[in-house]
Amino acid sequence: MKYLVPAFLFSISAAFAQQLTPERANGLARLPLKCLQQEYPNKLSQLLADATELGSPKTLHPAFYGCFDWHSSVHGHWSLVYLLKHFPNLDNRQEIINKLTVNLSKENIAREIAYLSKKHEKSYERTYGWAWLLKLQQELDTYNEPFAQQLAQNLQPLTDLLAERYIEFLPKLNYALRVGTHTNTAFGLSLAWDYAVHANNVALQNSIRENALRLFKNDANCPFDWEPSGTDFLSPCLEEIGIMQRILPEKDFIKWLKDFAPRLFDKKYTWEPGVVSDRTDGHLVHLDGLNFSRAWNFYRLAHQYPKQLGHLKDLADRHLTYSLPAIVDGNYEGEHWLASFALHAFEDKGE
Numbered sequence: 001m002k003y004l005v006p007a008f009l010f011s012i013s014a015a016f017a018q019q020l021t022p023e024r025a026n027g028l029a030r031l032p033l034k035c036l037q038q039e040y041p042n043k044l045s046q047l048l049a050d051a052t053e054l055g056s057p058k059t060l061h062p063a064f065y066g067c068f069d070w071h072s073s074v075h076g077h078w079s080l081v082y083l084l085k086h087f088p089n090l091d092n093r094q095e096i097i098n099k100l101t102v103n104l105s106k107e108n109i110a111r112e113i114a115y116l117s118k119k120h121e122k123s124y125e126r127t128y129g130w131a132w133l134l135k136l137q138q139e140l141d142t143y144n145e146p147f148a149q150q151l152a153q154n155l156q157p158l159t160d161l162l163a164e165r166y167i168e169f170l171p172k173l174n175y176a177l178r179v180g181t182h183t184n185t186a187f188g189l190s191l192a193w194d195y196a197v198h199a200n201n202v203a204l205q206n207s208i209r210e211n212a213l214r215l216f217k218n219d220a221n222c223p224f225d226w227e228p229s230g231t232d233f234l235s236p237c238l239e240e241i242g243i244m245q246r247i248l249p250e251k252d253f254i255k256w257l258k259d260f261a262p263r264l265f266d267k268k269y270t271w272e273p274g275v276v277s278d279r280t281d282g283h284l285v286h287l288d289g290l291n292f293s294r295a296w297n298f299y300r301l302a303h304q305y306p307k308q309l310g311h312l313k314d315l316a317d318r319h320l321t322y323s324l325p326a327i328v329d330g331n332y333e334g335e336h337w338l339a340s341f342a343l344h345a346f347e348d349k350g351e
Contacts, residue, residue: 018317018324020346026091027328029083031339032076033092035067035332036099043069047120060115063108067336071129071182075340077103078136082343085143097147104151109158116161126169127188130162132340134195141198159195163204166192170211178240180232180290185215186239187293193246209247216240220259228274233289233341237261238297245300254308264301267311273322282333288323292341295320296348303350320345 042057042065057065064073080096090096116124125133137159140152176185189208196204222237241261245253263269271294274287298316301309320342327338 018320018349020086020343020349022087022089025083025087028339028343029080029090029092029096031327031335032067032079033096033099035336036073036076036080036103038066041068041332045069045124047124049118049120061112063103063105063112066103068332071125071132072337072340074129074136075132075337078132078139079340079343081136081139081143081148082347084145085139085148100151101147104154106154109154113158113161116158122165126183127166127185127192128182130166131188131191133162134159135191138195138198163192163196163201167203167207170207173211173215176215176240178236180227180229180234180236181286184234184236184239186212186236186243187234189243190239190246193243208243212243212247216244217256221262222260224261224263224271228287228290231283231286232274233286234293235290235297238294242297242300245304250304254305264312265308269311269315271315273319276323276326279326279329279331279334285326285331285334285338288326288334288338289341291319291323292338292345295345299345299348299350303348316345316349320349 039057044057044060046053046060048054061070061073064070064077067073067076077100080100083090084093084096115121133155137152137155140148140155143149143152173185177183178185189212192204193208195201196208219240222240224237227235227237237260241257244256244260248256258265273294274290276285276287279285279288295316298312298319302311302313302316323338324342327334327342329335
């Protein structure tokens with residue numbers, strides 16, 4: 001009995017560590033709130049046509065200049081909207097709403113559109129930033145508060161531009177990008193698919209389905225043992241599973257998955273979380289993001305296919321628990337973006 005009590009207490013502690021409690025929600029909210037209007041340090045990723053295009057981050061991107069780079073700012077906005085929706089009594093609620101309202105004004109979104117409409121910026125943030133922008137739009141659309149509905153209306157023209165850009169770009173992509181970083185094709189398609197279904201954008205759904213099948217349907221035996229690469233924050237194998245899970249009927253998906261990732265059906269299958277050696281290194285800390293991305297894909301599989309894949313929930317919990325404490329360690333290299341990844345994992349966990 002003396003051994004059972006510590007084991008029981010450990011299991012309770014581990015379960016609590018995986019919950020999105022109000023306290024944890026407030027802690028996660030503080031991270032993007034702190035950097036939402038923090039202009040520097042900043043990585044612009046800008047292509048300059050001439051000297052007239054030089055400008056400060058806030059001048060160039062008045063909506064999404066904070067949190068180090070454009071895409072991190074976008075999903076920082078998503079994080080705060082998500083938390084406000086699920087925790088109405090969130091600390092600093094009014095401050096969050098005020099900052100969202102300032103950043104996502106109609107005028108600021110128009111200037112973002114003007115920037116992305118430059119001929120030499122058509123590939124700007126393709127497709128990682130695009131995907132998070134569509135996710136932000138979906139979150140605002142489904143938040144029944146007057147301020148959120150106004151912000152959704154403000155954002156919609158930029159969302160429409162990026163949806164059109166997806167439809168234009170995908171047929172030109174002859175080969176998928178199977179990497180663990182921003183340009184991963186499957187991840188960008190998954191978030192875009194979720195938005196397309198939400199918005200009943202049939203043209204976008206058709207484009208994503210057609211091109212995902214063209215790019216991924218014949219894939220088999222994904223090399224899980226090759227993961228992770230040193231600075232991955234996405235799992236190439238699992239992100240591909242994520243988009244195919246969305247677009248294929250259940251019977252077809254299970255058949256495809258048995259060819260693509262047969263090891264996942266082993267009830268004893270295990271996978272070690274990615275280990276971060278230095279969280280002050282902006283690239284090495286990516287591996288915390290990898291753990292969250294593995295978690296959200298494992299949760300989604302376990303929820304939809306509990307009989308065949310329910311055992312993957314334990315793996316998801318393990319990855320989530322490993323990296324969750326690290327995102328509030330005071331290092332800006334991770335703090336400016338990891339809260340969004342943790343929240344996406346909680347989202348697919350069902351909390």
